[in-house]
Amino acid sequence: MTDRETLASISENPYMQYFIPLPGFVMKPPFHHSMMTHFRKRLTDVLAELNEIIATEGAKEMRDDDNDPSNVIGGATGSVRT
Incomplete structure (x- = not known):
């Protein structure tokens, strides 16, 4: 779908207008199609x-898990149950 087609869909669809959020339904395009490039950037x-942020937090959690002896196979004692 092109930017112009997207804008036409927004102009015709009250649900899309609510999502972006417009204060009410309008029949004209709410912005110029060239703004779509700006939004994407x-x-x-x-x-x-x-x-x-997610990758940094995930790495912190993995480091914390490495220091937790209960994460070792067999528990904190290091013995493996058979």
Whole structure:
């Protein structure tokens, strides 16, 4: 779907207008189609930042798990039950 088609869909669909969020239903396009490029760039930057935060937190949790003796096979004593 092109940016112009997306904007046409938004103009025709009250659910999409509610999602973006417009204060009420309008029949005209709520913004110029060229703004879609701007939105995509901003969204890409935000998602990259969010992914970095998630990866950092995940790495911290994995390091914490490495220091927890109960995560060793067989429990804290290190013995393996058969």
